[in-house]
Amino acid sequence: MPSMTLTEKILAAHSGVKAVKPGDLVFAKLDLVMSTDITTAMSIPIFEAMGAVRVFDPAKIVLVNDHLVPAKDIASAEMSKKMREFAREHDIQNYYEVGRSGICHQLLPEEGLVAPGDLILGADSHTCTYGALGAFAAGIGSTDLAASWALGENWLRVPKTIKVIYKGRLPEWVGGKDLILHTISDMGVEGARYQSLEFSGEVISRLPMADRFTICNMAVEAGAKNGIIEPDEITLQYVKERRKKKYRLFKSDPGATYSNILEYEVSHLEPLVALPPLPSQVQKAREVGRIPIHQVFLGSCTNGRIEDFRIAAKILRRRKVAKGLRLILIPATQTVFRMLVLEGLASHFIDAGGLIGPPTCGPCIGSHMGVMASGERVLSTSNRNFVGRMGDPTSEIYLSGPAVAAASAILGRIADPREVL
Amino acid sequence: MGEKIRGHAITYGDNINTDVIIPARYCTHFDIGYLGEHCMEDLDRDFLKKRRPGDILVVGRNFGCGSSRENAPLAIKGAGMSCIVAKSFARIFYRNAINTGLLIYECEELVEITRDGDLIEVDPETGLLSNLKRSKSFASAHFPEVVREIIALGGMIPFVRKRLGEKR
Numbered sequence: 001m002p003s004m005t006l007t008e009k010i011l012a013a014h015s016g017v018k019a020v021k022p023g024d025l026v027f028a029k030l031d032l033v034m035s036t037d038i039t040t041a042m043s044i045p046i047f048e049a050m051g052a053v054r055v056f057d058p059a060k061i062v063l064v065n066d067h068l069v070p071a072k073d074i075a076s077a078e079m080s081k082k083m084r085e086f087a088r089e090h091d092i093q094n095y096y097e098v099g100r101s102g103i104c105h106q107l108l109p110e111e112g113l114v115a116p117g118d119l120i121l122g123a124d125s126h127t128c129t130y131g132a133l134g135a136f137a138a139g140i141g142s143t144d145l146a147a148s149w150a151l152g153e154n155w156l157r158v159p160k161t162i163k164v165i166y167k168g169r170l171p172e173w174v175g176g177k178d179l180i181l182h183t184i185s186d187m188g189v190e191g192a193r194y195q196s197l198e199f200s201g202e203v204i205s206r207l208p209m210a211d212r213f214t215i216c217n218m219a220v221e222a223g224a225k226n227g228i229i230e231p232d233e234i235t236l237q238y239v240k241e242r243r244k245k246k247y248r249l250f251k252s253d254p255g256a257t258y259s260n261i262l263e264y265e266v267s268h269l270e271p272l273v274a275l276p277p278l279p280s281q282v283q284k285a286r287e288v289g290r291i292p293i294h295q296v297f298l299g300s301c302t303n304g305r306i307e308d309f310r311i312a313a314k315i316l317r318r319r320k321v322a323k324g325l326r327l328i329l330i331p332a333t334q335t336v337f338r339m340l341v342l343e344g345l346a347s348h349f350i351d352a353g354g355l356i357g358p359p360t361c362g363p364c365i366g367s368h369m370g371v372m373a374s375g376e377r378v379l380s381t382s383n384r385n386f387v388g389r390m391g392d393p394t395s396e397i398y399l400s401g402p403a404v405a406a407a408s409a410i411l412g413r414i415a416d417p418r419e420v421l
Numbered sequence: 422m423g424e425k426i427r428g429h430a431i432t433y434g435d436n437i438n439t440d441v442i443i444p445a446r447y448c449t450h451f452d453i454g455y456l457g458e459h460c461m462e463d464l465d466r467d468f469l470k471k472r473r474p475g476d477i478l479v480v481g482r483n484f485g486c487g488s489s490r491e492n493a494p495l496a497i498k499g500a501g502m503s504c505i506v507a508k509s510f511a512r513i514f515y516r517n518a519i520n521t522g523l524l525i526y527e528c529e530e531l532v533e534i535t536r537d538g539d540l541i542e543v544d545p546e547t548g549l550l551s552n553l554k555r556s557k558s559f560a561s562a563h564f565p566e567v568v569r570e571i572i573a574l575g576g577m578i579p580f581v582r583k584r585l586g587e588k589r
Binding site: 025039041042049051052068073075079125139140141142150155157189193225278365366367384386387388389 | 486
């Protein structure tokens with residue numbers, strides 16, 4: 001048996017073959033097919049046009065209200081309505097309604113729907129987030145979604161794998177977001193195009209799940225097909241508390257072939273910021289100069305977890321948001337929202353002058369709850385700073401982790417957390 | 422695979438992402454005519470004025486990076502483009518274009534020599550791409566086998582129809 005990477009092993013195991021190598025085409029059986037209110041409605045007529053009558057397995061389909069919820073206008077209300085009707089018609093139990101939902105990439109792991117070794121396709125580009133649990137997960141569009149519903153399988157080209165090794169010990173206020181921004185700035189926004197990114201090393205071994213999700217979430221921003229981390233004790237602890245079904249553990253063979261191996265010594269990494277309009281244009285937060293900002297957004301599938309809000313609360317507690325600045329905080333799911341309240345973080349944010357919104361993708365895609373006006377600047381903990389992404393095309397988006405976001409909200413300009421504390 | 426296509430080039434650079442191809446604010450619609458009327462508006466206000474039916478987008482690396490929105494290839498079709506030639510495509514856009522029947526070709530050399538307005542000829546049968554103004558022809562990258570089958574059948578819908586038929 002040839003040596004394989006973790007990604008290759010999962011693809012082989014789901015395709016009924018003993019081994020695969022990069023470049024091979026496989027038809028892989030799907031463990032989970034995920035979509036949201038913004039991608040599902042388009043797929044329904046396509047599914048029907050394919051001549052499909054039933055979905056392959058209602059238990060393996062997940063439908064999540066997250067992008068434009070609660071409905072921002074009539075058109076988005078209609079999209080959710082179509083998804084709701086589809087769920088009813090096909091008896092899809094994993095349909096997540098407003099109030100019991102949240103951003104898919106936090107919700108699915110939370111609900112125990114993702115486990116190591118799974119093969120998951122999702123109609124959202126950040127589906128690669130689930131790789132943090134040792135699953136193969138990749139984004140697809142609406143026609144591929146319909147095909148996956150109908151067939152329970154889809155074609156995939158086995159990607160080459162780039163191994164990323166982080167060495168050293170992370171300094172205070174530096175986290176998963178800084179690691180992935182540093183990596184994207186080094187390899188560029190297409191540095192991993194069509195390839196798999198396998199994150200490893202002693203830094204990853206010590207990293208909590210929240211940071212691992214952040215890292216895998218942004219694998220697609222380097223062009224990757226998937227991001228993945230070998231399951232370890234931290235993964236298994238997370239899964240054990242949530243997963244009801246059985247799963248298989250895969251690990252990369254010692255002799256597996258990588259297209260590249262990148263090593264980063266991160267003991268001296270500092271809090272980082274990505275400058276508009278690409279996530280690869282990265283600078284140290286303390287070196288960007290005086291950049292006044294109009295809004296700070298703390299949330300999204302990248303950094304909307306309770307761990308992110310705990311970091312922000314440490315900085316914002318007993319402090320005030322800068323005059324003239326809007327701080328918007330959006331917990332990724334209802335569970336995260338509940339913890340914000342229970343842990344007393346919500347009151348710190350409210351006292352500081354921040355606005356807490358209900359779980360939604362909202363401002364990250366410039367759809368609602370904090371759309372940017374012309375010429376405005378936003379610092380966001382989300383994953384994309386493309387032109388017009390969060391509102392008017394003349395607005396500017398800076399990306400960072402929660403610590404820089406909180407410090408910047410206080411100073412009204414992009415700031416390193418050490419400037420505040 | 423059809424007859425040769427001729428169109429004038431409209432050129433853009435690297436990393437043209439789906440947020441500028443069609444902003445999320447229009448993604449509550451799937452009608453290709455509507456999407457076409459907003460195609461590229463955050464990138465190039467003149468795109469809709471200068472494009473003519475059958476024009477060909479000639480673009481740099483990593484075209485279509487960003488979100489999985491299938492509204493992006495639909496918008497390009499809706500704007501009347503006959504095909505896209507890129508140095509490379511982002512993977513989800515690549516699949517979405519093939520699946521929705523938008524013709525796409527990877528060819529670094531053609532993109533290098535092409536300027537706005539050059540007359541381009543595409544032979545879908547052979548994958549040969551020609552810049553007629555500069556009298557140069559290049560072979561485009563080969564499609565993987567399954568992609569050739571999807572294109573030959575006319576998109577992902579007939580492909581799945583066929584596979585479902587085989588399963589029954």
